[in-house]
Amino acid sequence: MNIVLNKLQGGSRGHYQLLAGLVLMLLLGVSALLYIEHHGHIVTGMNNQFVWGLPDVFSIFLMLSGTGALTVALLASVFGKVEYEPVAPLSGVLAIAMVLTGLLLLMLDLGRPDRASQAMIHFNPKSVLSWNLYLYSGFMGFVGAYLWTLMEPGMRRFTPWAIGLAFAWRIGLTTGTGSIYGFQVARQGFDSAIFAPMYIALSLSYGLAVFVLVLLLACRNNNIALGDALLKRLARLQVIFIGVGLYFVLVHHMTNYYFTRNRDFECFILFDGGIYTTLFWLGQILLGTLVPAGLLLHPGIAQMRVRIAASLALVVLGAFAQLYVTILGSQAQPLPLFPGRQVSSSFFDGVVNSYTPSLSEWGLGLLGLAMVGLIVIMALRLIAFLPQRLDDAALQKHRAKQALAAS
Numbered sequence: 001m002n003i004v005l006n007k008l009q010g011g012s013r014g015h016y017q018l019l020a021g022l023v024l025m026l027l028l029g030v031s032a033l034l035y036i037e038h039h040g041h042i043v044t045g046m047n048n049q050f051v052w053g054l055p056d057v058f059s060i061f062l063m064l065s066g067t068g069a070l071t072v073a074l075l076a077s078v079f080g081k082v083e084y085e086p087v088a089p090l091s092g093v094l095a096i097a098m099v100l101t102g103l104l105l106l107m108l109d110l111g112r113p114d115r116a117s118q119a120m121i122h123f124n125p126k127s128v129l130s131w132n133l134y135l136y137s138g139f140m141g142f143v144g145a146y147l148w149t150l151m152e153p154g155m156r157r158f159t160p161w162a163i164g165l166a167f168a169w170r171i172g173l174t175t176g177t178g179s180i181y182g183f184q185v186a187r188q189g190f191d192s193a194i195f196a197p198m199y200i201a202l203s204l205s206y207g208l209a210v211f212v213l214v215l216l217l218a219c220r221n222n223n224i225a226l227g228d229a230l231l232k233r234l235a236r237l238q239v240i241f242i243g244v245g246l247y248f249v250l251v252h253h254m255t256n257y258y259f260t261r262n263r264d265f266e267c268f269i270l271f272d273g274g275i276y277t278t279l280f281w282l283g284q285i286l287l288g289t290l291v292p293a294g295l296l297l298h299p300g301i302a303q304m305r306v307r308i309a310a311s312l313a314l315v316v317l318g319a320f321a322q323l324y325v326t327i328l329g330s331q332a333q334p335l336p337l338f339p340g341r342q343v344s345s346s347f348f349d350g351v352v353n354s355y356t357p358s359l360s361e362w363g364l365g366l367l368g369l370a371m372v373g374l375i376v377i378m379a380l381r382l383i384a385f386l387p388q389r390l391d392d393a394a395l396q397k398h399r400a401k402q403a404l405a406a407s
Contacts, residue, residue: 003086003398004388008222008380015221022373029367032360033108044361049353050331055109057323058365059102061206062372063136063177064199065319066098067170068207070143070163077146077163082402083230083395086387087215092147093385094211096140097375103136105368128180135173142166151383174200181326188265189330194255198248202322205241209315212238214376216309218386227392228302235296235308242293242315249284249322265333268352269325276329279321288318328355 010016036043046053072091076084124130146162149155178199184190212234219226257266269276292311295301301308332353380386388394 005089005384006222006386006388007382007384008218008377008386010221010377010381012221012223018217018221018373019377022370022377025366025370026374028363029365029370032363033367036360036364044358045356047353047355050328050355052327052331053109053355054324054328054357054361055105055364055368057320057327058368059106059109060177060323060327061319062098062102062105062368064174064203065206065210066095066100066102067139067174068203068205069098069211070095070166070170071204071207072211073146073163074167077159078167082399083233085402086390086395086398087230089147089150089385090215090218090380091211092143092150093376093379094214095207096143097372097379098210099136099140101368101371101375103132104371105364108364108367128176128183131176132173132180135169135176139166139169139173142169147385171200174203181330186335187330187333188256188262188336189269189326189333192252192256194248194252198245198252201241201248202245202319205238205245205315206319208234208238208241209312209319213309213312213316216305218380219390222386224386225389225391225394227390227395229392230390230395231305231308232302235301235311238312238315239293239296242289242296246285246289261336265330268333269329273329273332276325276332280325280329283321284318284325287314288321289315292318331355 008015010019044053069091072084073088073095075081076088076091142162143166146159146166149159149162175196178195178197181187181190182192182195216226218224253266253270256262257270269280271277273280292314295307295311298304298307332355334351334353
């Protein structure tokens with residue numbers, strides 16, 4: 001790459017404000033973690049009916065977004081999109097930070113994080129969660145190798161191989177994440193093979209949204225000129241990814257509604273689910289999908305930086321709404337212990353389950369977000385991963401050099 005990369009300077013007021021906010025979130029998250037570890041999961045909103053809670057929503061979001069953020073590096077190093085090469089290192093750093101934090105957050109929510117090593121020593125091949133320990137570790141290893149090939153001039157010829165292997169591993173990894181829920185045959189809201197491709201599609205949208213938000217923030221705090229051409233390409237790409245994700249979501253709900261055994265659950269989510277129905281239609285579909293797609297389709301979107309940031313923030317909020325409805329809404333519907341029969345007892349049989357996230361669970365989620373931010377800032381401060389220029393003239397010059405080298 002004929003690109004000058006610099007370290008994050010971090011001398012602006014906005015940088016220190018961001019750092020202070022992340023440290024505050026980290027302290028609150030650590031306090032919540034210690035509180036849960038001391039008192040146990042009884043202090044959370046989880047119970048016998050809700051075995052997955054709000055921290056799992058944060059964890060799955062970080063994992064999906066981390067794998068999706070690597071798409072920019074794939075476009076640059078495999079498909080030859082030279083305009084993305086200057087930001088490819090940032091894509092890899094963000095991918096490692098989010099996947100690592102998502103995996104750690106999942107372990108912290110298991111109840112005994114000090115015994116997480118037992119899952120690797122005593123591997124259970126029938127557990128998708130056991131697979132993920134190796135899938136996510138392998139993914140971070142491949143992405144780390146990719147970043148190494150970018151930093152070592154003598155290793156540049158191996159860059160396409162490194163990112164290609166990382167992307168292939170990422171497909172298997174996200175398939176495993178979707179299979180965690182797709183293999184849950186006892187839950188009507190899960191138990192579907194479409195979760196694997198749907199999570200792959202959603203990860204593209206979530207990951208790109210987070211990546212562009214981080215890029216905008218890094219350029220602003222580091223005085224990097226960000227050109228309109230690159231922003232316009234990223235905005236159009238985001239619209240495509242939003243559309244692909246929406247397609248799989250619609251297919252998932254339509255097929256679920258088609259099967260009689262799942263129709264009660266679909267009616268619950270789509271019409272009678274209270275908070276879950278509101279989050280689905282208002283949060284996921286309207287604010288998280290249709291509104292940002294419409295905003296990003298504006299012809300002059302490249303000059304509308306605030307609109308781009310607002311649209312991507314809506315995509316992220318829609319992602320949380322979608323995962324909240326999927327993970328928690330599926331547990332709210334009572335289990336069909338005896339299909340075709342009405343079940344009633346003193347142990348909540350046939351009753352819609354209720355769940356309210358506790359402050360400690362919100363704190364654990366904030367811990368995950370703070371860790372991602374601090375890891376990314378530390379990596380950018382220690383290693384030169386940020387391009388010196390991203391304006392249209394610099395990208396045009398880089399494109400011309402690459403075309404000359406190829407000829």
